[in-house]
Amino acid sequence: MIEVREVRANPDRMREAIRKRRVDPKKADLDRWLALDGELREARQRLEALNAEKNKLAQLGRTDPNAARTRGQELRQQSREIEERITTLQGEWQGILDWFPNFPHPMMPSGEGEEDNLEECAWIPGQGYLPKDKLDKALGAQGGAAAFMPKHPVHADSKDFTPAHHADIGQRLGGVDTAQGAKVSGSRFSYLFGDVARLQYAIQQLLVGRLLAEGFEPIVPPLLVRERSLYGTSHFPEGRDQVYQIASHNVEEGAELFLVGSSEPSNFSYFMDRTLREEELPIRMFASTPCFRSEAGSWGKDQRGIKRVHQFDKIEMNALCTAEQAEEIYEQFRGVNEWLLQQLEMPYRIVEKCGADAGYLASHRQRDVEAWLSGLGEFMEVMTDTNTSDYQGRRMNIRYKPADGGAPKVAWTLNDTGCALGRIIIALLDNYQQADGSVKVPTALRSYVGKDYLRPPT
RNA sequence: GGAGGGAUGGCCGAGCGGUUGAAGGCAUCCGUCUUGAAAACGGAAGUCCGCAAGGACCGGGGGUUCGAAUCCCUCUCCCUCCGCCA
Numbered sequence: 001m002i003e004v005r006e007v008r009a010n011p012d013r014m015r016e017a018i019r020k021r022r023v024d025p026k027k028a029d030l031d032r033w034l035a036l037d038g039e040l041r042e043a044r045q046r047l048e049a050l051n052a053e054k055n056k057l058a059q060l061g062r063t064d065p066n067a068a069r070t071r072g073q074e075l076r077q078q079s080r081e082i083e084e085r086i087t088t089l090q091g092e093w094q095g096i097l098d099w100f101p102n103f104p105h106p107m108m109p110s111g112e113g114e115e116d117n118l119e120e121c122a123w124i125p126g127q128g129y130l131p132k133d134k135l136d137k138a139l140g141a142q143g144g145a146a147a148f149m150p151k152h153p154v155h156a157d158s159k160d161f162t163p164a165h166h167a168d169i170g171q172r173l174g175g176v177d178t179a180q181g182a183k184v185s186g187s188r189f190s191y192l193f194g195d196v197a198r199l200q201y202a203i204q205q206l207l208v209g210r211l212l213a214e215g216f217e218p219i220v221p222p223l224l225v226r227e228r229s230l231y232g233t234s235h236f237p238e239g240r241d242q243v244y245q246i247a248s249h250n251v252e253e254g255a256e257l258f259l260v261g262s263s264e265p266s267n268f269s270y271f272m273d274r275t276l277r278e279e280e281l282p283i284r285m286f287a288s289t290p291c292f293r294s295e296a297g298s299w300g301k302d303q304r305g306i307k308r309v310h311q312f313d314k315i316e317m318n319a320l321c322t323a324e325q326a327e328e329i330y331e332q333f334r335g336v337n338e339w340l341l342q343q344l345e346m347p348y349r350i351v352e353k354c355g356a357d358a359g360y361l362a363s364h365r366q367r368d369v370e371a372w373l374s375g376l377g378e379f380m381e382v383m384t385d386t387n388t389s390d391y392q393g394r395r396m397n398i399r400y401k402p403a404d405g406g407a408p409k410v411a412w413t414l415n416d417t418g419c420a421l422g423r424i425i426i427a428l429l430d431n432y433q434q435a436d437g438s439v440k441v442p443t444a445l446r447s448y449v450g451k452d453y454l455r456p457p458t
Numbered sequence: 459g460g461a462g463g464g465a466u467g468g469c470c471g472a473g474c475g476g477u478u479g480a481a482g483g484c485a486u487c488c489g490u491c492u493u494g495a496a497a498a499c500g501g502a503a504g505u506c507c508g509c510a511a512g513g514a515c516c517g518g519g520g521g522u523u524c525g526a527a528u529c530c531c532u533c534u535c536c537c538u539c540c541g542c543c544a
Contacts, residue, residue, distance in 0.1 A: 048513045054525085055513090061524040062476050072524030 002100045003394065008037060014100060020110055020355035021101040021363075028099040036093040043086050050079040098237055102391040104355055105365035111354030119145055120367065122349035123342065125154060135349075145349045150374040153433050154347055155442075161435040163375030166426040167305030170196055172437050172456045176306060187303075188295060188310045192425070195454040199428065199441075200313065200421050202448030204288055207315055207340055207419050214336070216317065217285040221266035223292075224257040229269040232396035234362040234388075235261065241296045259292035263316045264415045268396060271320060275408050276400040282321035282329055286418055289314065306422045307380070315418035320398065326387055326412045330365070333385045333416035337369045340419060341382075343444040346427055347372035349379060364389035369417075371427035382424055383417040 007014045011034060018028045054075050061068035109118050119135040122145035136144025153163050170176025175196025181189035192200055212218065230236040230243060244259040260266055267287055276283075291314050295301075302308035317336065319329045334350070341348045348371050353359070358366040369383035390410040393399070399408040432440040439454040446452055 044507085044513090048508085051514085052512055058476070058525040065476095065524060068524035070524085076524085 002097070002102065002391065004037075004097070006103075007100065008034075013103065017101050017103050020104050020108070021358065021361070022112075022356040023099060023101050023361065027096070028101070029096050030100075033093060033096040033100075036089055036096070040086065040089045040093055043082055043089065047079055047082045047086065050075055050082065054079070098231075099361070101361040102364045102389055104358070104363075105387065105389075107352070108358060108363075108365050109352060109354040111356050113354075114357045116354040117351040117357055117368070118354070120350040120352050122149070122347075122372075123338070124149065124347045124372075125342075125345035146372075146379065149347055149372045151377060152374060153431055154374040155345065155432045155440050156434055157440075158435040163430070164433060164437075165304060165376070166307075166373075166429040169429040169433050169437070169439060170305065170425075173439065173454050174457045175199075175454070178305065185310075188308065190306050190309060192306075194457075195449070195451075196425060196429075198449050199425055199445070199454070202445040203344075203419060203421055203424055204313075204315065205448050206343065206444060207336075208286070208288065210336065210339065211286045211315075211317070211418065214332075215284065217283065219263075219267055219270065219285045219287045221263050221270065221287055221289065223260050223263070223266060223289055225260055225266055225269065227256060227258065229265040229272070230258055230260070232272060233265040233268055233392050234360050234395065235265055238361055242293050244292050244294055260289075261293045262291050262314065262415075263287040263289040264318060267316065267318045268320070268392060268398070268413055271398045271411070272396045274398060276320070276398070276411065278322065278400050278403040281400055281411070282319050282325045284317070284319045284329070284332075286315060286317050289316070305426065307426055309422065312420060312422040314420050317416045317418045319414045320393075320411045321414070322400070322409070323390070323412055326389065326414060329414050330385060330387045333414065334367065334369075336418060337383045337385065337416065341369070341371065344424070344428065344442045345444075346424075346431060347374060348382075359384065359386060362386070362388040362391040364391065371424070371431075373427060373430040375430040375433055380423060380427065382420055382427065385416040386414065388413050388415070 002014065007030075011030060015030055017023075018025060018030065054072070057068045057072050057075065061072065109116060111117065121132075122130040122135060124130065130145055130148055134144060134148050152159050156163075164172075167176065167178065171178075173195055175192060175194050177191040177193060178189075181191050184191075208218075224246060227236060230239075235243065239261070242261055246257040246259070266289075267285055271283075290311055292311050295308060295310060298308065306312070317333055319333075321329055338348075338350075348369055351368050351370065353363075353366045353368060364387045366384060366386045368381050369385070370379035371382045372379055390412050392413045393411040398411045398413075400411050401408050428442065429439055432442065434440060434453075437456050441449050441452055441454060
């Protein structure tokens with residue numbers, strides 16, 4: 001949620017944000033909102049005046065109830081009418097406000113879609129960072145860096161084979177079973193088994209070790225949450241169609257629960273309605289949890305394999321901080337992302353996302369980390385680093401008392417995918433596949449996996 | 459699943475229709491005393507909206523009343539006992 005006073009004082013700033021972020025102007029109807037806001041303020045003033053008179057009358061009623069009665073009844077009737085009107089106005093007012101995006105960071109590029117995202121950097125194992133002049137935003141979604149990325153599985157010992165799709169590699173290894181997943185749970189569900197499951201636990205251990213070493217607080221959150229949590233992080237209302245709702249049968253009476261699509265809402269909700277002390281900030285935390293997504297609206301997309309599934313595991317990094325600390329944490333998150341991919345010797349690029357592609361309304365600034373699938377020859381998003389400034393903090397009512405004793409301020413929040421485990425497995429299978437159908441295990445994972453190669457069962 | 463009891467300021471806790479924005483205690487802050495501290499004593503102090511007048515806030519929402527922290531309805535949460543359970 002945006003600071004109402006700022007929108008009121010500076011509506012053109014919001015108009016520009018709505019345009020830049022490509023928010024549906026019918027939903028984020030600024031002019032209608034401004035009109036409602038004016039009416040509301042006027043109605044509230046009238047209500048306050050009535051209340052003032054009511055309070056006086058109540059004093060009179062103490063000594064002479066009969067004298068107060070008639071006028072009191074009138075006042076009650078009038079204020080009831082105004083209250084009703086305020087309720088109606090406010091419903092619409094809030095409904096529009098919920099669609100106002102965060103104010104974009106000055107560095108957020110303008111653009112029409114993902115083709116306008118800016119390449120920040122690209123990294124190739126054995127070569128390091130691509131020179132800046134090779135990066136190019138003008139070449140479309142697969143971008144300037146794509147031309148310089150390896151064209152054959154980068155960790156293959158032989159060049160002499162046709163690379164396979166991760167779904168086929170996984171199936172050959174007996175480690176990715178989408179058929180059985182579909183039988184048990186429907187389409188877009190899968191089992192990871194044996195060596196591929198080992199791979200997932202290995203990556204998890206590698207990254208968790210790092211996060212603990214960097215001082216991140218571990219957290220094990222609830223994954224079923226109330227509407228307010230999802231609203232607080234701005235996954236509602238805009239992302240509502242992505243979320244599974246638990247049907248009321250067999251659920252305690254009155255419970256209305258949703259399966260989280262990320263542990264982000266759960267993690268931040270731990271601090272909902274709290275006032276922290278500035279000395280406690282920043283709070284950095286991580287959680288490794290399943291995530292659930294309906295994928296409504298993308299039913300035809302990425303059907304094969306485990307790229308787009310209804311349930312996947314993710315290590316999520318979150319931070320609460322002051323405005324001044326946000327930039328540093330944004331970069332720290334990126335540092336963890338790059339560390340992991342470099343540990344795994346995975347080619348990747350990082351793109352600064354443009355207004356039209358910067359994720360949910362809360363984004364103040366956002367970048368994607370995209371692994372390069374050298375077998376398939378394309379980039380795939382594996383991590384998203386987002387600075388949401390005070391947008392979520394305000395919605396969730398998370399504040400902190402400044403060290404110098406001033407009035408409480410709204411806390412800033414940042415989030416980043418530490419690792420979407422399924423996606424990283426795809427990237428590993430792709431980049432480490434071998435001519436004989438085996439998959440080499442990245443050096444950094446060998447001690448966790450317990451073997452150097454994953455081989456099809458004989 | 460069954461049966462009860464609760465929710466009041468930073469914390470504990472009174473109040474059960476008007477003089478209560480809310481007693482009392484603890485914690486906090488400022489004095490006095492002290493070499494300093496503690497103790498003791500005196501004093502200050504809630505949050506939000508509004509330029510102000512003023513308004514709102516006793517878990518949330520609704521109702522009764524001239525008037526509600528107090529009465530009624532409802533929701534949420536917590537606790538106790540029994541049952542079941544990873």
